[in-house]
Amino acid sequence: MSKSNSSLLKISHSRKQLSLLILLLIYGPVLMAQQKIVSQYEDPGSAYENRVIDLLHLEASVEPDTITGGVAGLAVYTFNPLRPYTDTITMYAPGIHPEYVKINNKNARFTLSGQTLIITGFPASISANNNLLEIKYKSSGPYEPYFVGWDDPTRRMRRQIWAHRPSGWIPFINDRLTVDLTITFSSKYLVYSNGERISVTQNQDGTSSWHYRMAHPHPFFSTALVIGKYAWKEMKTTSGIPLEYWYYPDMEDHFEPTYRYSTEMFDFLEKELDVSYPWELYRQAPVADYLYGAMETTTATIFGDYMAIDERGWWGRNYVNVNVHELTHQWFGNYIAHQPGSDVWLTESLATYYAKLFEKSIFGNDYYEKERLSEQKKAFTQAEQDDYPLAHSRAGSFRWYQKGSLVLDMLRDEMGDSLFRKAMTHYLKKFAFAEASSHDFIKAFYEVTGLPLDWFFDQWLFRGGEPHFEVSFTARPDYTELTVRQIQPATPTTGPFRATTTVVAGYTDGSTSSHRITLSGKDSTFRLANKKRLPVSYVIFDSGNRLLKKLTFNRAFDQLAAAATGATLTIDRYEALTAMRSFTPAVKRKALLAAASKSENELIYTEVLSQLGLDKDPGSSSLFTGALRHPDALIRRAAIENYTLTNPGDTAHIFHLLSDPDYINTELALRKLCAFMPEKAGFWLATTAGETGWRGRNIRMAWLEIAVRSGESNRIDELKDFASPSFDFETRINAIKALQNLGFLDPSHAVNLVKAYHHWNPKLSRPAWDAISIYAATEKNRVLIEKAFDQEGLTLPQFKN
Ligand SMILES: [Zn+2]
Known part of the structure; x- marks a missing residue:
């Protein structure tokens, strides 16, 4: 999966919670025992789960119900017992209520304990092979699938049903299996799931039944369901894999920019890994109010529709990185799966790593270096919280994704390209359609290279710190x-x-x-x-900059200036520039301007602009004037972000950005201009009145907030509307923030805040709660909030003081 920036898990654990496992290794069989003490983190998350049966196949039919927010389902599993005396099967079944459970067509006893379905009362007929476990059930939520938009009486929000895991709609045991899944829903909607689409049958009652098949055993958890109003386009990769990419018919202009480079990704990965794409086909669909960036269920990725962009959204955030990350999971994650939480890195670090390499192949080395800097920053952010190793169940997202990706860069540096690639191919082939662990990975690398890299894996996988x-x-x-x-x-x-x-x-x-x-x-x-x-x-x-490290290297300014202009590698020049941050503009201006003029590189330019934003020397001013009109949208963005307006004439330098091809630059320019000269806001608002923007209607939201501030109080109704459940979560968040900035609260907005707070997606509920907490600091607003909770039949949680 891919976390979007705003939803990264912040895992922090006190050092006191840690316990250290002390292993005593005794050296020297004859001499008085010379002891070396080796300490490692104990990790309960490295344990394998108790597996009683081996699931072979699932044949299931489900019918989502928009009234109950659940499904009616029938699931028939074919299984082999793993032990001679199997008498209890437990399944993960949150929100699932069985009507009956049968084993080999005979009723079995079952109970529900919390989220677990416990099946006992086995018939005597259990055999060594191909037993049938049949469960008829209904589910009632609030688990998956998520029902989006069905609560919007105005019908402006997209109506969808989606799930990226089977939890909550199919009783679950973690295993690899083949699947025949049939989903029945209103024929007005399209239905999406994993594998080959065997048939779509129209029923008499206005519904259609969509039959999907996973013919190769795949990780059961990697199952998706999407129902909505869609269209799709079909393409083929160079190696002939059929692609089916779904989109919203009302956003067809977003199709090409969103899925750009998709076929190139297959070519790149198949060549780099030297293992063909392991499945029959691949499809993708955007979904509304998605929890993360995307999820790679087998053959079928689903992603947040906020990542569907048009051309103007390209440099805001395009889908390339997440697209190739999820595709990589078809090898690392689905073809080979990990099991214990301590091995998450085997799935996430590898996907992050290959996504980065693909982007390097498309966008070049400087882009790759910038990505690595961002990875390093995140790895050190995590390091400030704790020092869990990468191969630990509590390592956290920034380690599993970014640190792991950097560790793979270092591993490749250590081994050289050809051995690294050979070892990775061997690992993939050895564990094809199976589970692998960290130690399997290490052994596979040893088997084909003979390189004893224990020290490397010990240092970067099993021990913490940098x-x-x-x-x-x-x-x-x-x-x-x-x-x-x-x-x-x-x-x-x-x-x-x-x-x-x-x-x-x-x-x-x-x-x-x-x-x-x-x-x-x-x-x-x-x-x-x-x-x-x-x-x-x-x-x-x-x-x-190949090592993940912190560096303290005190150099005289002249040495930094010489490196910033003289070093061959961009990243080395950049490092010297960042070391100049504490010097005053008078000291460093000349060197910074020389570094910028030497290369039109975005990394260098951005750093120089960030250090000269307050400098009004003519040299710096002309650098900004040029950068504000630079053809590279990201350089224009660095310029507008760092530009300081000091006199009315300066506004002429950024006015043209109000019609910038990049949505973010337009918003930044509008906000900056209106904050500098509020008395001219009317003119700049008129210039941008037709702009909506991209994610969360960014330009329109800034526009409305500024308009209200400028005295157009009637605009508040549009903002209030955008905070309602008729819109996607990013629009709601932006509207909530704008209204909060304006200090506005009335009874209907209080209700919208409570509805947002009660949303199942924490990306929305968290900022809503933050807003509620701030409003509630004043007595008058607190009363409004309390009334809104009452009206929604909810209890106001305790505020932290
Ligand atoms: Zn991932």
């Missing part, structure tokens, strides 16, 4: 002495890191020398040969 290098250098006549200290805090699970990296020395004549060094202990010193005995102008540690 290195922090403190670097200094002294230039001697014929060499440069480099000192590297590892200053990360020592913990029971983390020692000094081992790493091989590149150090580059730059000389006053413009030449450079490159040196590979291997770090191991706490302190290391290296002599970098300087055969021509040239004066050193800068040193770059970890050239290419």
